[in-house]
Amino acid sequence: MARLLSQDASLRSSASEVRAEADRVVAEIGALDARARADALAALGGPEARAPRAASADHGAEFPDLPGARSGEVVLRLAPFPSGALHIGHARMIYANDHYRKQYAGRLLLVFDDTPGSEEKKVESEFYDIIRGDLDLAQVRPDAVYYKSDRVGAFYPWALRTIEAGGAYVCHCPADLLRANRAAGRACAERDQAVQETMREWNRMLAGEYAVGSAVLRLRTDMQDPDPAFRDRILFRLSNLDHPRVGHRYRVWPMLEFSWAVDDLELGITHVLRGKDLVIEDRMERFLWDLWKVKGPEFVHWGILRIREAKVAKSKAYREVKSGVFDGWDDPRTWSLRSLDRRGITSEAVRAFILSFGMSLSDIEVPAESLYSENRKLIDATTMRRSFVADPVEVTVSGWPAGIESAELPNHPDRPELGTRTVPAGPRFYLARKDVGAHAGEEVRLKDLANIRLPPDIPESSGRLSAEFTSRENKRIPRLQWVGATNAVPVDLLGIEGEHTRGMGEAALRSATPRQRFQFERVGFVRLDRGYAPPDLPVRVVYGHP
Template identity: 60%
Template sequence: MAETIAAVTGLSPEVRASELANLGGAEAIAVRPTKVAGELPALPGAEPGKVVLRMAPFPSGALHIGNARMIFLNDYYRRKYDGKLLLVFDDTVGSEEKRVDAELFGVIRADLDRCGVPVDAVLYKSDRLPTHYAWAERVIALGATYVCFCPSTILQANRRAGIACPERVQTVPETLALWHKMLDGGFEVGGAVLRLKTDLADPDPAFRDRVLFRISDLDHPRVGRKWRVWPLLEFSWAVDDIELGVTHVLRGKDLVMEDRMQRHIWQLLGIQGPPFVHWGLLRVREAKISKSKSYAEVKSGEYDGWADPRTWSLASMVRRGILTESVKAFTMSFGLSLADIEVPAETLYAENRTRVDGIAKRRMFAEDPVRVVVDGFPADLRSVTLSNHPDLPALGERTVSVDGTFFLARADLLAHAGETVRLKDLANLELPALLPSTGEGPVHAPFAGRENRRVPRLQWAEAASAIPVDLLDVDGRHRSGVAESALRDSAPGEILQFERVGFVRIEPDWTSGMSPVRVCFGHP
């Protein structure tokens, strides 16, 4: 067996192909089965055609790589059960630190469109306050709540200590009256909250007498100051998951305490609510995602919009040439694992590489270029035709004019000072031992033959027609260099590979003729 393999691998591709044909040809065997993400566990009690799911982003930032899991998991189950998927903006008024921004409604919808995840309806929590108020009266009538006047610091301290608030003994009519006073503007901001009575000895302090509604006069970008009493997340969802007919709640593990709260409220009202399904926290090692930092930097103009690579937003993935399919495969590979995980970006890059390698034309790019004059460059060597892809002739070729003067990357030059190197696909030259660490040159290097030698191969750009390139890197820094003239023929949005540098994508707002050519770095 081993001998056979050795014998076969020793043959040239052509010989292999003909030998194989002589043997009757290869059977249609899937050598590399397309990675079908294994079926995820069934949703409890799910019936095809009757499943209703919902996604509830808070509009304070663009969707990022960490949110991708929410999107694709919901989409997966919606398709699996031929169900409906609702987009419900969780735009209650938030807090000083966490503000709703109207611009994000559109950004998020665009993100979903780009991901190929259609939604069956778009709703806004900020439209639903009357429903929440109506349900509030139902729980008040049950005697399950009270209006509390404690400042938040006292409230928290008492909660921690398991001490009951003096208002906890309110009668239903008293609570109802105070609730109406809240709605009618009878209290200052922070002056009163509606709290749910739970067991003050509950082992989880966070669960003790949760706040259901609070007063805020923050200006809401959609509804202004129409509402002054706002529900907190768990109450609003206890209401809406029922009102909207949601059959399964798929959410991150960070919200498990909220499940318990919702169940508690449903139990009070004698309602059977939907089951919850969770997944753990997903972090990409290289991505320090901070929605609030991104928000501030985008708004200040420090970042180049929501597609700035530093945001690790879905839009920035597209900008970098990382296909949505790659992001989807990446996130779905983690399934519904409850473990909180940290994955290196390389895993995502590998996923993308398999999809993009076969479509990206190869181009040569020299960063921090130094002009190199090849002394004795043959007069008859005036042009060379290069394949756009080493393995795929279908991607075509381009012809480059040469005249003996080239741009090479400074780092390449310095790494090979005093050595014989080869301008890839063209000619060999002897690099001088002393090379400038700054300046554009020129450097003179003697011609050393055109035969293909096993020496370091360096990418080059013909000096006469090289074109300037501005490469936006993942850290937001701009790297400058030059590329071969063929880059000019690229289309905006095209994904290319700069040989020995990495995959890049031509910025979509660049148009042919604009200099420099602007590209965004994807990954090695």
């Protein structure tokens, strides 16, 4: 109908009649089956019937073309601050950049944004390697690596240029006064400073004549700027924090915006991809480039992303790791990339998960379930099944048929090509206390094996009890997960809240080696941390997801 109207304006005035007629025709067509419809269409010489709309591989999420980008000429950057391991929150920075690098056959630079930070957020030497390891895990290899701390000297000429252009002044206001003035839109007396005076002051800063906190170089924007955040922002400040790479060599350090205004130029960055929490930095960089009369890269943003389960504050993770409350940077509670790896969550799953959000500017909070779903798609078909029971009770089955000493179980119920394993089966078993309690006095089936009757009274704490064999007939009664007691292995299951669950695993787990993935039936996917080390170290596995 739309096509009719758009092609013949004269019909528009009688649109309601056209609609009625169109509805009749559509109803008529709708009554035909697909084949008749296609035939009729062909008879009219029309186009082939359209296939139903198809979704793309990335769930259809959008990555619009980068403005002005040409294949082979795009240069992007990753700019982590080395004060912790890379978190799942960093994954968007990593994969969005990597996605565009591939799309445009571009280059991706790793630039450690290692200016000294603050007392609360310090640069620490161990994190350079940790972050590079995290990128390896993520399977994103930078084309080159730079360090801001190597480039401090490169920033000073640009500071001079800014001062000469009349764009900056040295301010001695204490931090709180500076903030109050900014909020009030009030200029301090030093704002009128002449270029020559600023030059002298700047040299005094460099010469170390001022105490930390007593002088800053500020950009002269406009103290009446409608955005209070943009009023005369700071360009350089003094810091005497010991830097892991350059020690105390520099006292005058650029703020993030200034350092990037320079490096985005000097490193030849063509496109800056960042979260929209950093939009004011765009404006700062552009302001400086205008002052310097140069042209800088384009900016593209994404919205704020939160993972519902991963709301741990970065500073909290840092404290807990340092104090030893957390295992380390791969403790599941950190939600670091390495902790996901430890849980058996593949980098491909993380990538697919992140790319599913596209470059949307919406602020979103997603459940980790979506990530788990991606991982399941990737590992389910190749992951062997194993039995594990938590909080086990040893059950001895009386009347167990002689001759049944083991069972051959498939490694994967849907994939016979993964083979089978043989596990000892009875008369002694481990069953989960929870299962036994829920079916006291009932006949239950040991999954894939035989039926037994549980005793009516289950002692709260006893470690063992007895049951009786009933039959091997495949009855539709509750089926319980079991582990044959012979050669069973103690297992320590580390959960994502850092909790440990002790249980028993089937004999086949004796030979399992670190980094192997399994699905513990009815529990979830796990990854082995440490193999069995008798006499006292249980197999340790880390829980991944259902």
